[in-house]
Amino acid sequence: DQQVKQNSPSLSVQEGRISILNCDYTNSMFDYFLWYKKYPAEGPTFLISISSIKDKNEDGRFTVFLNKSAKHLSLHIVPSQPGDSAVYFCAVSGFREGGKLIFGQGTELSVKP
Amino acid sequence: DAGVIQSPRHEVTEMGQEVTLRCKPISGHDYLFWYRQTMMRGLELLIYFNNNVPIDDSGMPEDRFSAKMPNASFSTLKIQPSEPRDSAVYFCASSLNRGRETQYFGPGTRLLVL
Numbered sequence: 001d002q003q004v005k006q007n008s009p010s011l012s013v014q015e016g017r018i019s020i021l022n023c024d025y026t027n028s029m030f031d032y033f034l035w036y037k038k039y040p041a042e043g044p045t046f047l048i049s050i051s052s053i054k055d056k057n058e059d060g061r062f063t064v065f066l067n068k069s070a071k072h073l074s075l076h077i078v079p080s081q082p083g084d085s086a087v088y089f090c091a092v093s094g095f096r097e098g099g100k101l102i103f104g105q106g107t108e109l110s111v112k113p
Numbered sequence: 114d115a116g117v118i119q120s121p122r123h124e125v126t127e128m129g130q131e132v133t134l135r136c137k138p139i140s141g142h143d144y145l146f147w148y149r150q151t152m153m154r155g156l157e158l159l160i161y162f163n164n165n166v167p168i169d170d171s172g173m174p175e176d177r178f179s180a181k182m183p184n185a186s187f188s189t190l191k192i193q194p195s196e197p198r199d200s201a202v203y204f205c206a207s208s209l210n211r212g213r214e215t216q217y218f219g220p221g222t223r224l225l226v227l
Contacts, residue, residue: 006155036218043117043204043218044156089156100169101216103148105155 003027004092006104013111019077021107023090026071030092033066034101035075038087047088048075080111117219119205125225131193134222137186138207146216147180147190148204156204162188195226 005024013019021035031052036044050057050064050073057064063076073090087108091101118137126132138145146161160170165182173180177196182188192199202223206216 041220043206043220045218046215091156100158100161102158103156 002105004090004102004104006088006090006107008107009105010108010110013080013109015082015111015113016079019075019080019084019109019111021075021077021088021090021109023073023075023104024071025073025092027092027094028068028071029096030094030102032093033064033073034091034093035062035064036089036091036103038089038106044089077109080109082111082113085109085111117205117207117217119203119219119222121222122220123223123225125227126195127227128196129194130226131191132195132199132224132226134190134192134203134205134224136188136190136205136219138188138205139217140186142207142209142217144208144210144214144216145182145188146206146208147188148206148218150202150204150221159190192224195224197226200224200226 003026034049035047037047038044048059048062048064050066055066061077065074077084087106089106090104093101120135144163147159149157149159157172159172160180161168162182178192180190202221204218204221206218208214208216
């Protein structure tokens with residue numbers, strides 16, 4: 001059973017508009033949440049993270065929101081740019097997971113000029 | 114630093130053959146992770162090492178898979194015998210500390226088993 005779910009395999013957005021990527025998790029004990037970005041033929045790269053003591057973290061055009069009661073995580077990209085086109089993975093971690101990150105299946109974002 | 118280095122970048126082999134994937138982590142990183150990416154299951158953690166010692170191999174699919182880390186700068190993931198369902202992209206990642214630290218991924222090895 002998947003502990004981390006990204007229910008949208010793909011998302012298409014117009015350049016300049018907002019991109020919203022969503023992620024749901026099942027275990028309330030998870031306390032650290034990350035987003036990774038992956039371009040074709042490259043490994044994933046870290047984008048932004050948030051701990052469970054916060055509900056929002058912002059870094060430039062990227063903002064991550066955490067709704068602990070709903071066990072829901074989202075990534076907002078504003079404004080979206082064609083260079084943001086990539087696969088985005090959410091990942092979660094908790095004390096019981098030790099050094100592990102548990103990844104979602106990924107959402108492929110396409111930003112059209 | 115060159116980042117995490119993986120070889121080969123691409124591997125095509127026939128069912129039943131042995132496959133060895135290689136990884137050089139970033140110098141000074143204490144943790145090394147092996148992942149597999151498939152369309153169906155996304156990014157799955159197979160095994161991870163701390164200071165060259167395997168900590169959790171619960172993600173290794175079956176006995177055909179084995180991983181070693183003989184020293185701090187080298188790790189291998191071996192599949193013997195390989196099967197078509199092993200076709201995937203295999204990533205190696207390293208980090209300084211536990212999950213709270215950023216994991217740095219290599220470019221991956223794309224494996225195709227015919």
